[in-house]
Amino acid sequence: MDPLVSEFYRHYPHLQYNKAVESFISQTENRKLVEDFLRHPSASKEERLNEAFKAYYFDIRFTSYVSSSLYFHSVNFDKKIRKYSERHPLTLDDRVGEDGGSYVELVPDPASEIAPFTNYSTLMECLESEELLKAYKTLTDKQKHVLDLAYVQERSDTEIARMQGVSQQTISKTHRKALHKLKSILEKGES
Known part of the structure; x- marks a missing residue:
């Protein structure tokens, strides 16, 4: 383990396995704040370190909130669209006959279709x-x-x-x- 990190955890053993703290310390600008606080401890440096961690932790929580919110909104949107599609199927998607085919399968492909009167002049x-x-x-x-x-x-x-x-x-x-x-x-x- 990094000596700086070991020193930090010696002062704050209750934060040792916290992933957010580990991630915070791994960033260069935060590492400098931790190192400065550990070398020359003072109330103002501790306050600056706490404020930096609060901002960092807020960003993590906000990103997590937005991510999960987007996920749940997309899941709900998908459910809503699926439910609407089941309740209001397109006419061409309706089932035809006993074989279970749909009307869309009966529509001829215009690319393969020959014009109906190509062999006639009048x-x-x-x-x-x-x-x-x-x-x-x-x-x-x-x-x-x-x-x-x-x-x-x-x-x-x-x-x-x-x-x-x-x-x-x-x-x-x-x-x-x-x-x-x-x-x-x-x-x-x-x-």
């Missing part, structure tokens, strides 16, 4: 419903072309407008009218 080639096909044939050529670009080539109204050299509002109006016409024909059962 919407008419894609339609399987006879009623919808007859209704589609009643549209004007302009309406058919806008629907082909929108649904087969997956273009936005803005892209279609740029391609045709007209305003986006014109394409949007044509698109909307074509869909409305198809809807009304299908609802009435006309073709």
Whole structure:
């Protein structure tokens, strides 16, 4: 054991196994205070040593308090989030069928998914419903072309407008009218 530390513990035997005191003495500036007090003891040096130890011990306790407080707050936060997740699961996390799978497993991966109409050039080639096909044939050529670009080539109204050299509002109006016409024909059962 260090002679300075041995001397200190000879004067204060009740502090010998105290980890905080050992840690305090191991720091250079505190070691100088202890050495100065042991070489030339006085009430003012003892008071300075006590004040330094109180400040050091406060820092230890404060750090310990903050650390444990953060730990318990994080544990409580985790419990709170877990409880909320169990009570309010996302719709995609709900269980489906007997196998126990979830809806999220049924969602296709867009990276591996091929565009639905890549093998077709017009919407008419894609339609399987006879009623919808007859209704589609009643549209004007302009309406058919806008629907082909929108649904087969997956273009936005803005892209279609740029391609045709007209305003986006014109394409949007044509698109909307074509869909409305198809809807009304299908609802009435006309073709």
